[in-house]
Amino acid sequence: MVEEEGFRRYVAHAILWIGIAIVAFPVYIAIVASTQDNALIANGQMSLLPGGHFFEVYYKTIFVGTSGSTREPVGNMMLNSLVMALAIAIGKIAISIISAYAIVYFRFPFRMAIFWIIFITLMLPVEVRIYPTYKIVADLHMLDSYAGLALPLIASATATLLFRQFFMTVPDELLEASRIDGAGPLRFFWDTLLPLSRTNMAALFVILFILGWNQYLWPLLITTRDDMQTIQVGIRKMITTTDALTEWPIVMATAVLAMLPPVFVVVAMQKLFVRGLVETEK
Amino acid sequence: MQKQAIFQSKLLPYALVAPQLAIVLIFFYWPALQAVIQSFLLQDAFGLSSTFVWFENYIELFKDPAYFEAVVRTFVFSFAIAVSSLSFALLLAVMADKPLRGSMLYRTLLIWPYAVAPPVVGVLWIFMLHPSLGVLSRYLRGLGVDWNPLLDGNQAAGLIILAAAWKQISYNFLFFLAGLQAIPRSVFEAAAIDGARPMRRFWTVTFPLLSPTIFFLLVVNIVYAFFDTFGIIDTMTRGGPGTSTVTLVYKVYSDGLLGGNLGSSAAQSVILMVMVIVLTGIQFRFVERKVTY
Amino acid sequence: MANVTLRNVRKTYTGGFEAIKGVNVDVADGQFCVLVGPSGCGKSTLLRMVAGLETVTGGEIDIGGRVVNQIEPADRDIAMVFQNYALYPHMSVFNNMAYGLRNRGMAEAEVKTRVEEAARVLELAPMLERKPRQLSGGQRQRVAMGRAIVRQPKVFLFDEPLSNLDAKLRIAMRVEIRKLQRRLNTTSIYVTHDQLEAMTLADVLVVMNGGQVEQIGNPLAIYEKPATTFVASFIGAPPMNLMSTRADEIKSQLGGGATEAGILGIRPEDFVITDQTPAGGVALPLTVEAIERVGAETFVYGTRAQDEQRVAATPGELPPGEVIVRIPGTEAPAIGARIRVAAVRAKLHLFSGDGRTRIEA
Numbered sequence: 001m002v003e004e005e006g007f008r009r010y011v012a013h014a015i016l017w018i019g020i021a022i023v024a025f026p027v028y029i030a031i032v033a034s035t036q037d038n039a040l041i042a043n044g045q046m047s048l049l050p051g052g053h054f055f056e057v058y059y060k061t062i063f064v065g066t067s068g069s070t071r072e073p074v075g076n077m078m079l080n081s082l083v084m085a086l087a088i089a090i091g092k093i094a095i096s097i098i099s100a101y102a103i104v105y106f107r108f109p110f111r112m113a114i115f116w117i118i119f120i121t122l123m124l125p126v127e128v129r130i131y132p133t134y135k136i137v138a139d140l141h142m143l144d145s146y147a148g149l150a151l152p153l154i155a156s157a158t159a160t161l162l163f164r165q166f167f168m169t170v171p172d173e174l175l176e177a178s179r180i181d182g183a184g185p186l187r188f189f190w191d192t193l194l195p196l197s198r199t200n201m202a203a204l205f206v207i208l209f210i211l212g213w214n215q216y217l218w219p220l221l222i223t224t225r226d227d228m229q230t231i232q233v234g235i236r237k238m239i240t241t242t243d244a245l246t247e248w249p250i251v252m253a254t255a256v257l258a259m260l261p262p263v264f265v266v267v268a269m270q271k272l273f274v275r276g277l278v279e280t281e282k
Numbered sequence: 283m284q285k286q287a288i289f290q291s292k293l294l295p296y297a298l299v300a301p302q303l304a305i306v307l308i309f310f311y312w313p314a315l316q317a318v319i320q321s322f323l324l325q326d327a328f329g330l331s332s333t334f335v336w337f338e339n340y341i342e343l344f345k346d347p348a349y350f351e352a353v354v355r356t357f358v359f360s361f362a363i364a365v366s367s368l369s370f371a372l373l374l375a376v377m378a379d380k381p382l383r384g385s386m387l388y389r390t391l392l393i394w395p396y397a398v399a400p401p402v403v404g405v406l407w408i409f410m411l412h413p414s415l416g417v418l419s420r421y422l423r424g425l426g427v428d429w430n431p432l433l434d435g436n437q438a439a440g441l442i443i444l445a446a447a448w449k450q451i452s453y454n455f456l457f458f459l460a461g462l463q464a465i466p467r468s469v470f471e472a473a474a475i476d477g478a479r480p481m482r483r484f485w486t487v488t489f490p491l492l493s494p495t496i497f498f499l500l501v502v503n504i505v506y507a508f509f510d511t512f513g514i515i516d517t518m519t520r521g522g523p524g525t526s527t528v529t530l531v532y533k534v535y536s537d538g539l540l541g542g543n544l545g546s547s548a549a550q551s552v553i554l555m556v557m558v559i560v561l562t563g564i565q566f567r568f569v570e571r572k573v574t575y
Numbered sequence: 576m577a578n579v580t581l582r583n584v585r586k587t588y589t590g591g592f593e594a595i596k597g598v599n600v601d602v603a604d605g606q607f608c609v610l611v612g613p614s615g616c617g618k619s620t621l622l623r624m625v626a627g628l629e630t631v632t633g634g635e636i637d638i639g640g641r642v643v644n645q646i647e648p649a650d651r652d653i654a655m656v657f658q659n660y661a662l663y664p665h666m667s668v669f670n671n672m673a674y675g676l677r678n679r680g681m682a683e684a685e686v687k688t689r690v691e692e693a694a695r696v697l698e699l700a701p702m703l704e705r706k707p708r709q710l711s712g713g714q715r716q717r718v719a720m721g722r723a724i725v726r727q728p729k730v731f732l733f734d735e736p737l738s739n740l741d742a743k744l745r746i747a748m749r750v751e752i753r754k755l756q757r758r759l760n761t762t763s764i765y766v767t768h769d770q771l772e773a774m775t776l777a778d779v780l781v782v783m784n785g786g787q788v789e790q791i792g793n794p795l796a797i798y799e800k801p802a803t804t805f806v807a808s809f810i811g812a813p814p815m816n817l818m819s820t821r822a823d824e825i826k827s828q829l830g831g832g833a834t835e836a837g838i839l840g841i842r843p844e845d846f847v848i849t850d851q852t853p854a855g856g857v858a859l860p861l862t863v864e865a866i867e868r869v870g871a872e873t874f875v876y877g878t879r880a881q882d883e884q885r886v887a888a889t890p891g892e893l894p895p896g897e898v899i900v901r902i903p904g905t906e907a908p909a910i911g912a913r914i915r916v917a918a919v920r921a922k923l924h925l926f927s928g929d930g931r932t933r934i935e936a
Contacts, residue, residue: 008480009382012377012380012382015373015374016374016377016382016392019373019374019377019451020388020392022448023392023448023451023452024391025410026406026410026448027398027406029406029409029410030405030406030409041415042415043415044414044415044416044419044420046415046417094301095301095305096302098298098299098301098302099298099301099302099303101298102294102295102299103295103299105285105289106288106291107288108295108296111295114299117306117307118299118302118303118306121306121310122562124310124314124555124559125558127509127512127554128317128534128551128554129310129555130534130535130538130551131534131544131547131548131551132315132316132320132551133313135313135316136316151305151308151309152309154305154309155305155306155308155310156310157306168285171659172286173287173658173659173661174661175287175288175289176626176648176655176657176661177657177662177722179628179647179648180626180628180649180655180675181649181675181678181722182649182675182678182679183649183678185291185294187678191663192665196665210396210397213399214397214398214399214400216399216400216401216512216513217516217531220516221539232401232402233401235401235405236401239405248409248415252405252409255402255405255406258399258402259398259399259402262397262399263394263398265397266394266397267390267394270390270393274393274460277396277453277456278457287628
C-alpha cells in the first residue's frame, strides 16, 4: 500500500469518526429519550444527556406496555419476534439444505424443473403477492399463528442456492470414498456433508435471523390479536402521529429493545455475518 | 455444471425436495397465480361476484394520475436513496481501506445499522425531526427553516430519503470495503509510481476497478428502496401528508387494505412483479457471473 | 487375497464416446499391477470401474472369482487411495480410518486394534487425534493409505496417489508403497501417468492408449521389446528415437523379408559416439545442437542434415530429424561439432510403417 503522510491520515480518521457519529446519533438520541420523562419530551424540552428514569421506563416497557390503546407488554412482543425469527431461520435452513442435497447429489426425473421452480422464487419478495398470500393463510386458518407468520417467509430460494453452490465445491472423491466405506445417501449426508456445511449454516442463520426479526409488512397484515404482535408491529402501533398521547420514552425503549438482538448478533458474530451477507447476495 | 459422483435412488430425492416444494407451491406460486388472475377480474361492490375484464384494471391504473405519480415518486426515491447512500458509504469505505490503526474497530462501528429494522429506523428519525418535539427540529427552526414534515410533502419525502439512506450506509460500506480490498495493492503502487496523485488515483484506478461493485449495489439499493422502505414510510408518514410519500408498495398495501379494490391492487402487484423480475434480470445479466446454472 | 480379471471390458458414455474399447487384463493374486498411459487414455476410468464408481457397459470384471459388475463399491471388498486423498476434513485421523469399519458394524474394540496397528505401520500413531488440515501432504497420503489397509480388503486400488506430492517425497513414498504391498501381499492396481513410477512399482505393467491396451507384461520386458511405437516412446526417458525407413534399407541392413517401409527405433542410451560402423548396426552423422549435462550422464541433441546423409556409409538415407544421444559422464562434444554415432544390431527396434506392430528380425 502506498504510505499516506500524516495529514491525510488525520483526515481519514476524522471522516470515519464523523461517519460513525452520523450513524450512531439517532440511536444515541433514542437511548437518551428512553431514560427521560415523557412530559419533558412532549414539550420539546428533551435533554441531550441521559435522564434518571431508566429502570422505571424499561420495567414498564417490558412488563406492562403503554397506557394507550395497545396494552401489550413489549416482553411478550419480543418473544413473538424471537419465535418467528427462529422459525424462519431454522425452517429455511432445514428445508433448503435437504432439497439442495437432492438436487446436487441425485439424478431424477424433473430434477431441473424442480430446481427452476425453486429458483424463480428468488426474484419475488413477499410484498408483491401480499394479499393473495394473506388469503391463503386465512383459508388455512393460520392467521394469528406462528406458522402463518413464518411459512410464507420460508418460501424462498436463497438458502437452497447457497447450499447448492457449496455442495458443488465439495470434492466428488469424498462421496466416492464414503461409498467405498459403505455409507449410503443418508449416512453420507449426516456424517460428512452436514458437518462440512456447519460454517455455511451458521452464516446463513445469522442473516436469516436478522431478516426474520426485522419483518414488518407481513406480520402487520396477519396478526390481529395483540398478544401475537411482533415488536416491529407493536412499535408502530405505539405512535399516533397526530396525537400528543404518544409515550415517547416507552416508544424509544421499545426501539432500543427491537434493535438489541440483531445488533448484538451482528457485532458478536461479525465474521459469520459478513460471510453470510456476501454469500447470500452472490 | 453437474456433479459426476452421485447416488442412485428412486424415491429419496423426491422426499428430500418435497417440503420445500410444498411450501413454495402453496405460499409462492399459488398466491402469485391468484394475483395474476385477480388482476383480470372486476369484483362487484360487495365482493360477491366477479367478471373477467381483460386488461381493464391495468388500463384504469395507467389512466390514474395518482398511480403515475406513485411510479415517478418511487423511482425518484430509489435513485435519491441509492445515490446519497452509495456516495457516503464509498467515502467511508475508501477511508477505512487505508492502512489505519483501528480499522477493524471502524468497521464494527459502521456496520451494525444493517440490523436495525425499517420501522425502527422510521421511529428514530421521526423522533429526531418531529415538528413539535424533535431535537433536530429546534436547530432547523433556529436556522429559519419552516420545518414541518407532517404538513409539507417535500419535507416528508426528504425525511424518508434521509432515513432510508441512513439505514443502507452500513450495507453499502461493507460491500465497498470488500470490493476495495479485492483490488491488488500493487495496482495502487503502480499508479503511484506512474505519478498519479491520491485524488487522481481514486478516479482513474479505484473507481473504474470498483465499477462492478457499484453497479451491483445500485441494483440492490433500488430493490431495497422499492420494498424495504415500506416500514419506514408506514411509521413516519403513513404515505402522507396527502399522498406525497406513497410509493408503489405502499399503494398496493393501502389500496388493498383501505380501498378494498382487489382487482386494482392485484394489477399493481403484477406490475411490481414484472419490475422486480426486470431488475433481477439486469442484476444477473451484468453482475452475477459467479453462478453457473 | 484375490486375483482380478477384466474380460473384454468396455465403457461407452451416453453421448456415444467410447472411453474403454475392450480391455483384457489378468492380475494374479498378490501381484502389483500398474496401469500407465497419457492423460485421457482411460486408465483412471478403468480403475474406477473396478472400484464400482463407474458403471461397466460391456464385458466382465471378476474379483476373486466373483463377477462384480452389479455390486456396490462397498461390497466389492476393495479399498481405494484417491489422488487428492479424499480424507473427511471434519474427522480426526483415527475416525477417518475407522469410518469404513464402523459402517460395517465392526466392534469398537476391533476397530481400535486395527486402526492402531495401521497407524503403527504407517508411523501415524502420534497424530491420530489430528484433523487432516493439520497434517503435511505426505502424512495425509499415509492416512489415505491407512484407511485402505485397515479394511484388509482383497484388492487395493490406487488412483495417482503420489501426484500431489513434491518430487523427493514422491520417491520416498513410492518405495514405501512397494514395501507395504510386498508385506501385506495384497493384489493391487495402481494408476499413474509417470512411466518411472510405473517401471519401478509394477509386477505387471499395462500400457494404455486411447482406451485400449497397447502392451501388457513385465516392465523390463516391455522396455526391451516394446510392441508398438507408442510404447517405445512412452516407456523410457528420454524417449526412443524413431526414424522412418525405406523397405530396401531394412532389407539390406537388417536382412529378413521386409517388403514395406517401416520405423526404426534406437534408444538414446544405445548410441555410442564412434567413427566405426558396427556390423549389421547403423551409424548416423549428426550436427550437435544442444548439450544437457546432468552429472552422471549427458544428453546430446543433434540433427541430421540433408547433405550429410550421403556421407553415411550405412544405412543410407534417413529422413532429417532430431536425435537424442545419451552418454555417460560429462565429456561431450562442442556445440556445432559434427559427430558420428552408431548402434549395434541387437539394439535396433523395427516397427511396421503404422507403428502398430513390432517386426522381429
